[in-house]
Amino acid sequence: MPLCAAVFDAYDCPHEIHELTSSTPVYDMVKPLEEKQKEILYYLAIRQWTPQRLAVMRGQTDRNIRKVYAKMIGDIQGKLFERLYQRYIQYWSLTTTQVAFVEWYINKHGKGVIRAEIPEEEKAIRRRLEHEQPIPKN
Numbered sequence: 001m002p003l004c005a006a007v008f009d010a011y012d013c014p015h016e017i018h019e020l021t022s023s024t025p026v027y028d029m030v031k032p033l034e035e036k037q038k039e040i041l042y043y044l045a046i047r048q049w050t051p052q053r054l055a056v057m058r059g060q061t062d063r064n065i066r067k068v069y070a071k072m073i074g075d076i077q078g079k080l081f082e083r084l085y086q087r088y089i090q091y092w093s094l095t096t097t098q099v100a101f102v103e104w105y106i107n108k109h110g111k112g113v114i115r116a117e118i119p120e121e122e123k124a125i126r127r128r129l130e131h132e133q134p135i136p137k138n
Helices: 003-010 014-020 024-030 035-046 051-058 062-089 096-109 120-131
Strands: none
Touching (some): 014 035, 062 096
């Protein structure tokens, strides 16, 4: 058995899905989900099952599975947006993917504003400050 399969199987429990991440914010968003939500998230997002397959296993309709999943993903996206938006509007360091997500969320939901491009002189000041070493205190 390949090593990654052994590691994956160690966490092969939908109710422990929050243990699959090393990101504290993601952990904090997934851990409080209800058990049925964790199960749906696990099988659709991690195991890549179809809603139809999961519906058969759970004895539900695939429409219900998709509805629960869409609501849960929307809630997680809202929490993620709230977490990233303050950093975004203050021009703090964000990955390109995080910036793209925030701007997509603003366009889709009409919350917040798209920030103006940071002026070049401000970028130069920030780069200089990032590379300066703090003066040690004696």
